[in-house]
Amino acid sequence: MPKWSKKSLLIVLVLIFLAVIAACSSKEQTDEEKLTELFKDSIANSVKNTESTSEVEPPTVESKLREISNFITMDIWNEGFVNISSYTSRGTDALGQTMDMDFTMERLGKSMEKKAEYDTYMQGLDPKYDDFKLVWTKLSNEIDTLYSKLKEDKPSANDENYEFDTGLFAQYQGAFKNDVMDLNP
Structure with missing residues (x-):
């Protein structure tokens, strides 16, 4: 009903x-x-x-994995890495707008705190989700690597020498997102 x-x-x-x-x-x-x-x-x-x-039903593993995938896309990529990559090459965010790097880094830091919660969740999943855990581990480690780089060496606008390669992130994110989309609701 x-x-x-x-x-x-x-x-x-x-x-x-x-x-x-x-x-x-x-x-x-x-x-x-x-x-x-x-x-x-x-x-x-x-x-x-x-x-x-009325009771709030606990989320299913599938809904939680979708939540995590959306978080990575929205909070880590859209609000963070893609804008930072654009900022270093063009001096603007990915949409060509003025960007406050300090604000972006602050927001990304808050997202990293939330990611840590998702790391814990993923580690606690049942062995039947080992494939997800494997992809998540690669994705999570790459996020940590990129974020550490940003913290150690804050990027500047239009800095052609700044290396911020998001290729592995994109590969792992795509795999995780596709695996989650293949789940039955």
């Missing part, structure tokens, strides 16, 4: 109430008042029951 959000449940109840009111419009005012009170009680009980019985 599908889970109903509080908002969806409330909309359905309001529609039912309006239909009942329309059907009862020929009755006396007191009947409408009684029906309104009954409806209010019904909504209050439904919301109360929804709140007490």
